[in-house]
Amino acid sequence: MRRFLRDNGLGLGFGLAFLLALVGQGLAGHADYDDQQVSHGAEPVSLGEYLMSSSFAVDVAENWQSEYLQFFLYAFGTVWLVQRGSPESKEPEDIGPESDADQLLGAHTRDGSPPWAKAGGWRTAVFSRSLGLVMGTIFLAAWAAQSIAGWAAYNADQLGRRQDPVGWPGYLGEADFWNRTLQNWQSELLAVGSFAVIAVFLRQRGSPESKRVGAEHTDTADTG
Numbered sequence: 001m002r003r004f005l006r007d008n009g010l011g012l013g014f015g016l017a018f019l020l021a022l023v024g025q026g027l028a029g030h031a032d033y034d035d036q037q038v039s040h041g042a043e044p045v046s047l048g049e050y051l052m053s054s055s056f057a058v059d060v061a062e063n064w065q066s067e068y069l070q071f072f073l074y075a076f077g078t079v080w081l082v083q084r085g086s087p088e089s090k091e092p093e094d095i096g097p098e099s100d101a102d103q104l105l106g107a108h109t110r111d112g113s114p115p116w117a118k119a120g121g122w123r124t125a126v127f128s129r130s131l132g133l134v135m136g137t138i139f140l141a142a143w144a145a146q147s148i149a150g151w152a153a154y155n156a157d158q159l160g161r162r163q164d165p166v167g168w169p170g171y172l173g174e175a176d177f178w179n180r181t182l183q184n185w186q187s188e189l190l191a192v193g194s195f196a197v198i199a200v201f202l203r204q205r206g207s208p209e210s211k212r213v214g215a216e217h218t219d220t221a222d223t224g
Contacts, residue, residue, distance in 0.1 A: 022060070026051055029059060040160070054152035058180070061149055065142035066184030070192055072135040085200035087211045087223045103128070143181070150177055 005012065026047070033055055034044035050056055079097060083089040100106045105128070109118045116127035126133070148168070154176050155165035171177055201217055204210035205224060212224040 025059070026056065029056055054149045054156065057149035058146055058153050061142050061146035062180045062184055065139055065146050065181075066188045068135050068139035068142060069185065070188040072132055072139050073189075074192055075132040075135055082220070083196045083200065084220050085216075085218045086196045086220060087199050087209060088196040090221050092220065097128075146180065147172060147177060150180055 030045075030047050030050040033050050033053075037044050045053070078089065080095055081089075082092045082095060084092060094102075097103075101108045104110060104113055105117060105124060106120065114127065116123045118124075119127075151166075151168050151171040154171055154174065158165050166174065199210060202210075203213045203215075203224070205213050208223045210224045211219060211222040215222045215224075
């Protein structure tokens, strides 16, 4: 058990932190939602009712979609875009999908290589891009969930103001949808881009997300 915890500490640690943050969001969101209900002369709701509401769903989904957009863009973008001196970038001369030898494909696979890396044809082609494809699929699913939950929350607000509700296609053109979407996109893109540049000059000893402490600023793809 101790070895399992050590070998999977990164995933388990962040998974636990995620659950605690989600619980905290649910509790804080419920309190804020009830405050707004009371201020508008409406009845407060139970925690269970809030967790099943479109208000909670849209708040969760809009953050999830932006996070997976970040990973999707990073997985694909770093194939062709480089940042000299960054541990988050590959060497400038390696721009592109790289050779089969570099990627351990075909005759260059090893005994422990994944079966689909050895299979060739469409299976290897799909597996070669599976990380970006899965991140992109989760992003689109979360974005769709955000749009549906946001649409329900928007119409509830419209009805509360005695205004006409809108259809889902109409909501996709509303400022509310794009405000929710773009405020998350811009923060994720800023964080990723700035980290890639800042990591050229700053270090975190022992982290694979940082260069080695004594590495030159111009060293690229060096990790600690």
